[in-house]
Amino acid sequence: MxxxxxxxxxxxxxxxxxMEFDTHKEVVVRTRAEMFTRAASTGMLIVGYHYSWPGVxxxxxxxxxxxxxxxxxxx
Numbered sequence: 542m543x544x545x546x547x548x549x550x551x552x553x554x555x556x557x558x559x560m561e562f563d564t565h566k567e568v569v570v571r572t573r574a575e576m577f578t579r580a581a582s583t584g585m586l587i588v589g590y591h592y593s594w595p596g597v598x599x600x601x602x603x604x605x606x607x608x609x610x611x612x613x614x615x616x
Contacts, residue, residue: 546576581601
């Protein structure tokens with residue numbers, strides 16, 4: 542996931558927006574949409590390094606946007 546989904550709430554709820562540090566704004570918006578769509582449709586696990594602990598979870602569709610669904614932490 543890297544920085545394409547840079548914010549746990551904002552990036553998923555507003556995937557068409559970009560962060561100030563995004564250098565190529567059009568590219569990041571397109572890439573984020575592709576990554577979120579693929580993750581939601583396949584059910585793959587993702588890691589968000591800037592997300593709340595544990596930062597591991599799945600993506601699901603929420604209307605025209607997405608949601609990050611964290612996995613419960615287990616040892």
